[in-house]
Amino acid sequence: MVQPVRVVVADDTSHIRRMLRSMLELDGFEVVTDVGGGAQLAELVEGGLRADVIVLDDRMPGLGGIETARRVRAARPDQVILLYTAFPHARLEQEAAEVGITAVLAKADGLESLERQIVSHTTTPR
16 A cells, blocks of 8 residues: 655645645645644754655745754754745745755646645665
């Protein structure tokens, strides 16, 4: 039996988290958890939470996406992290690359684009 791709969603906007969870699960992904902040996500990963992919918002109060990714990367160097942002720009992409974020995706590109990126960056067959 093929195991679904395991995803964690981190976004400070609750309706975005609910929508992403619902749509990803509907399309066959397993959403391990969704969290509303970077510090919470980093603590979960540091505590042993595992997923194939983390979908991470950039702008969150407290610990933003770049700093969250830095902490996640320190705990799990091989973790696939997709920065899913409403505000993509060249400097953000440069900062993301510097901390080891796998890809920066624009929320405006839609869920299908996000799902393609999740699949393309995982080795777990679907």
